[in-house]
Amino acid sequence: MTLQEEVENLIVRVAMGDRVAFARLYDRTSAKLFGVCLRVLDDRAEAEEVLQEVFVTVWNKADSYRINGYSPMTWLITVTRNRAVDRRRALRRPPEPIETADLLPDSTPGPEATAMAQSESRRINECFDELPRARAHLVRRAYLKGDSYADLAEATGINLNTLRTWLRRSLIALRECLSR
Amino acid sequence: MSAHNSKGPQGPDGDDPRVTAAEFAMGLLSDAEARAVEARMAEDRALFDEVVAWQEHLADLMLDEVEEVTPSPQLRKRIEARLFRSDAPPVWKQVLPYGLGGAAAALVLWLAVSSGLVTPDEGAIEADLVAELTPTPEGGGLVINAAVDTELGAVQVVRLAGDAPENRVFELWLIAGEAAPVSLGVLDDAADRAVIPLPQDVMAELPGAVLAVSDEPPGGSPTGAPTGSVLAAGPLTPS
Numbered sequence: 241m242t243l244q245e246e247v248e249n250l251i252v253r254v255a256m257g258d259r260v261a262f263a264r265l266y267d268r269t270s271a272k273l274f275g276v277c278l279r280v281l282d283d284r285a286e287a288e289e290v291l292q293e294v295f296v297t298v299w300n301k302a303d304s305y306r307i308n309g310y311s312p313m314t315w316l317i318t319v320t321r322n323r324a325v326d327r328r329r330a331l332r333r334p335p336e337p338i339e340t341a342d343l344l345p346d347s348t349p350g351p352e353a354t355a356m357a358q359s360e361s362r363r364i365n366e367c368f369d370e371l372p373r374a375r376a377h378l379v380r381r382a383y384l385k386g387d388s389y390a391d392l393a394e395a396t397g398i399n400l401n402t403l404r405t406w407l408r409r410s411l412i413a414l415r416e417c418l419s420r
Numbered sequence: 421m422s423a424h425n426s427k428g429p430q431g432p433d434g435d436d437p438r439v440t441a442a443e444f445a446m447g448l449l450s451d452a453e454a455r456a457v458e459a460r461m462a463e464d465r466a467l468f469d470e471v472v473a474w475q476e477h478l479a480d481l482m483l484d485e486v487e488e489v490t491p492s493p494q495l496r497k498r499i500e501a502r503l504f505r506s507d508a509p510p511v512w513k514q515v516l517p518y519g520l521g522g523a524a525a526a527l528v529l530w531l532a533v534s535s536g537l538v539t540p541d542e543g544a545i546e547a548d549l550v551a552e553l554t555p556t557p558e559g560g561g562l563v564i565n566a567a568v569d570t571e572l573g574a575v576q577v578v579r580l581a582g583d584a585p586e587n588r589v590f591e592l593w594l595i596a597g598e599a600a601p602v603s604l605g606v607l608d609d610a611a612d613r614a615v616i617p618l619p620q621d622v623m624a625e626l627p628g629a630v631l632a633v634s635d636e637p638p639g640g641s642p643t644g645a646p647t648g649s650v651l652a653a654g655p656l657t658p659s
Contacts (some may be wrong), residue, residue: 258507259504266496275486288491295499309472314479321482326446362484364477383446383478384485411442418477 243268247312255302257270260300269313273320280386290327294320325386332385338377357361367417375410382407425590441470445478463464500651501558529533545576545615550659551631555582555651560591561650566631567659570623575604575631579612582651588635592616593646596625606640631654 247269253261264406266274277287281417297319369375378396381387389407394402424430444457461468500623506569547567549592556560562582568575577592589609605616622629632653634646640649 259500260474263496263500266499270496271488272488274491275489278489279482279486281464291491292495292502293500296503299503309468310475311479313483313632314476317479317482318475321479322447362480364481365484368481380481382448383481386447389448393553405433407448408436408439408443411439412433412436413476415438415442418473 241355244312248314249314251298251305251312254299255305262295265298266295269316273316274371276317276320279329281385282322286327287324290320290324294323295333297323301370314388321383321386328386335387337394338381338392338395344359363418368416371410371413373404378403378407379410379414424473435613437467437470442465442474445471454540462603464527498557512558543572545572547576547659549626551656553631553633553654555652556650558649560585562633564633564652566592566654566656568618568626569658570626573620573623574615574617576615577607577613579588579607584609585635587638588648589638589640590633590651591646592635593631593632593634594618594626596629598621599625601632601646603629603641603644606636626656627658 247265250261250265250268250271251379254265270291274287274291277290278284281287281290298316305312310318315397331381332347368380371379378392381395387395389400392398392407393403396403398406425659428481444454447454449457457467457471461471532575545567546569548570551566551568553562553564553566560582562626563580564582565580565586566575567578575592579590584607590607592604594603594604602619602622604618608614630653632646632650634641634650635648636646637648
């Protein structure tokens with residue numbers, strides 16, 4: 241059984257109120273989901289609060305998972321990422337600074353792309369590699385840290401409208417790559 | 421920011437459904453815009469599929485990006501306590517971990533009580549069993565000392581710290597062995613001490629039994645078993 245199949249199985253059992261399945265689902269997924277919380281929040285205490293909310297949501301909403309169309313890990317990651325981003329915004333954390341180096345045009349792959357090339361690369365990472373480095377960095381920040389357009393404009397000093405245009409173009413380029 | 425006027429006045433591409441779906445998936449829209457997209461997704465299967473496709477790809481990005489980090493070992497118990505506290509696990513399983521550790525501290529506190537540092541009702545109780553009920557993680561600092569006079573058939577409880585949450589009351593329980601908890605009564609929140617009579621049939625079970633306090637709706641548990649959280653607990657030991 242793959243992880244996806246196992247997690248799917250467990251979610252279905254959790255939807256029926258199976259506490260043993262819930263404990264097992266926690267054991268199988270909590271370390272990954274805690275990593276997601278930490279990636280967004282950089283704060284263990286806040287990350288644990290969010291993870292707690294996530295598993296309460298999983299218990300309460302497991303029965304609605306089947307109709308939302310997501311694969312099981314995507315559902316868990318999306319719920320976790322969105323909760324963590326909500327928390328980050330509620331805390332009004334200022335956006336992290338963006339290094340100038342990340343915004344310079346560069347023909348060689350960035351450190352992130354290099355690391356990905358060594359691991360098992362997924363389609364989305366290959367497509368990020370096709371974007372100009374600065375734009376790839378901004379899109380990644382928006383998803384992985386939950387930065388808004390305004391946050392990214394503040395962190396880079398780029399005009400908001402320009403930044404939004406860049407990001408949208410990047411999203412279209414990514415989507416075209418992903419559907420090839 | 422109103423990126424969703426059909427002409428996309430906030431810049432080009434704002435009305436491209438691929439962009440809308442990605443912005444929705446990434447949380448880049450305002451609350452009002454996000455609600456509008458949700459409403460459209462219910463009608464527009466293509467937009468719905470586009471959002472799902474983005475979420476799948478972005479979750480892949482997150483999966484590759486993050487390391488696994490083990491959260492603190494108590495977290496699962498905290499979650500389960502929050503979800504399952506009203507009916508299970510049985511109350512005596514919840515209190516067992518707290519039962520034994522408090523015994524030594526109970527003795528010290530009881531010495532303080534019996535030597536007059538904390539004055540009990542004089543002559544009211546001649547204790548042969550005592551318990552210090554120490555707070556559980558949900559206990560909010562509730563500390564109660566209990567002293568049983570088996571000859572009199574009563575327990576005196578002294579609340580040293582902690583108040584009942586608004587519109588809740590403290591209820592005292594006796595848990596002997598594997599038997600279900602027996603209610604000894606509701607504690608008056610206005611008084612910090614009380615003497616409560618004990619049912620005759622529990623007297624033989626008292627040594628080693630656990631006293632516990634749960635929070636309950638006004639008037640006490642409607643079911644006869646604890647329905648709220650266990651807030652404090654401790655074993656009865658010879659004085």
